[in-house]
Amino acid sequence: MKARVHVMLKDGVLDPQGEAVRHALLGLGFGTVGGVRQGKVIELDLADGATEADVTEMCEKLLANTVIESYSIQMS
């Protein structure tokens, strides 16, 4: 069983990495770029029987800083 977790900064939280990437892309001549947001994607190999609730708990305890980050989980 696999789970894919996306962790992104919440709207309104300054994203310095995203800003840096945006400036670099504009500097390379990619004029079509507006906003850039960068986050983490974590792919977990889980033993059978693991549930989305387990992954939610992993996010709450470790994978995401829920003060400034939001997360989404895809089980497969």
Next chain:
Amino acid sequence: MKARVHVMLKDGVLDPQGEAVRHALLGLGFGTVGGVRQGKVIELDLADGATEADVTEMCEKLLANTVIESYSIQMS
């Protein structure tokens, strides 16, 4: 127009961040965790008219280190 780019380390490339997360999850008692791979997700706001080819070029030039990383693009 939006594009979402996933950048992950290629298979076979050591993922120290993933290993650190794995050990931490095991330490927190999440015994169901096997492998952990961590990568980047980059969300781009693009002007109308931007194409997937543009985003591919952004990945090749800046967003991914194609020697050790692979990337996938979702336009929306």
